[in-house]
Amino acid sequence: MRALVTGGAGFIGRHVVGWLLARGYDVLALDDLSNGFAANLAEFDGEAGYEGLLEGDICDDATWRALADKQFDIVYHLAAAIKVRDSIEDPRKTFQSDVVGTFKVLEFAREQGSRFIYVSTCLVYAPAVDGTPINERYPTRPASPYAAAKLAGENLTLSYYHAYGLHALILRPFNTYGPFQRTDGEGGVVVTFLSHYLKGEPLVVFGDGRQTRDLLYVDDCADLIGRAGESNAAGSVINGGLGREIEIRDLAQKIAGDEGRVEYAPHPHAQAEVWRLVCDNAKAAQLLDWRPKVSLDEGVAKTRAWMAERIK
Ligand SMILES: NC(=O)c1ccc[n+]([C@@H]2O[C@H](COP(=O)([O-])OP(=O)(O)OC[C@H]3O[C@@H](n4cnc5c(N)ncnc54)[C@H](O)[C@@H]3O)[C@@H](O)[C@H]2O)c1
Numbered sequence: 638m639r640a641l642v643t644g645g646a647g648f649i650g651r652h653v654v655g656w657l658l659a660r661g662y663d664v665l666a667l668d669d670l671s672n673g674f675a676a677n678l679a680e681f682d683g684e685a686g687y688e689g690l691l692e693g694d695i696c697d698d699a700t701w702r703a704l705a706d707k708q709f710d711i712v713y714h715l716a717a718a719i720k721v722r723d724s725i726e727d728p729r730k731t732f733q734s735d736v737v738g739t740f741k742v743l744e745f746a747r748e749q750g751s752r753f754i755y756v757s758t759c760l761v762y763a764p765a766v767d768g769t770p771i772n773e774r775y776p777t778r779p780a781s782p783y784a785a786a787k788l789a790g791e792n793l794t795l796s797y798y799h800a801y802g803l804h805a806l807i808l809r810p811f812n813t814y815g816p817f818q819r820t821d822g823e824g825g826v827v828v829t830f831l832s833h834y835l836k837g838e839p840l841v842v843f844g845d846g847r848q849t850r851d852l853l854y855v856d857d858c859a860d861l862i863g864r865a866g867e868s869n870a871a872g873s874v875i876n877g878g879l880g881r882e883i884e885i886r887d888l889a890q891k892i893a894g895d896e897g898r899v900e901y902a903p904h905p906h907a908q909a910e911v912w913r914l915v916c917d918n919a920k921a922a923q924l925l926d927w928r929p930k931v932s933l934d935e936g937v938a939k940t941r942a943w944m945a946e947r948i949k
Pocket of ligand 1: 644668693714718786809860
């Protein structure tokens, strides 16, 4: 089996590449390195099945021409402009990468006759009411151009499933964290807090910190994505999260261990915040036999150990 992983040099993408190689796939990563690093994939160099990184933009037809003579059994589509704040300030870039780009990847998969896994996001959902876990029938309410672009990508994907019979599946991972995640700019909250903690800096919470997140360790996220490619659940939309929520102020406290190191600041994009997020995983368990294996405490400890090696 040969797989193409768009966004393969990014945070989650490089873990998906690792998951696939461990399962014996041949894997090519495609990335324009706008937010990823070739070095994220360095440990796979020379590994059986690893076909390397093609540096290219998914929006650029030249990228697809360069791949035209290769045959892929499956395309995992993770490449995206992921920053919520950037999407509010400059929605064009987000729509270009995440909508036009997704269309180009879908066209490639259609020409190839390959399977297609679209990695969407929990940010498409309306906030969870009273902490009731969000299942896939829960209303969507894109609160940022990023969420809207990901939802548009979902709809494009579903249209290719219905109109062309493309073997396509949509995943909505909840907030994912772990090794290789960027800590600069708009990194995930866990690695941002850990980075400040390890540098002896204050941990800054936006707003009152009562917004919640369901935090998924990246190995579990890659396992969800990998399994989706091997399932027969085409046409489905499937959540993946830990199934537990934590308030951001409690996460800061957990990481800092000291209330004195936690500071509060005005929320920079409160209008685009999803205030409460907690995942109902039942469908992933049923269709993919997937369950998260890494608890929040364990995942934070693993991530801290990985980061501590790099922040010295
Ligand atoms: N990190 C999370 O918490 C999370 C949660 C749910 C879903 N997701 C989704 O998972 C996917 C991966 O996210 P991530 O956190 O690993 O982000 P990331 O930025 O690390 O990975 C995305 C990769 O796509 C590449 N890319 C962006 N635009 C491109 C383009 N036009 N052409 C080619 N490559 C391009 C970037 O360089 C980057 O390496 C995204 O689709 C994101 O929407 C992420």
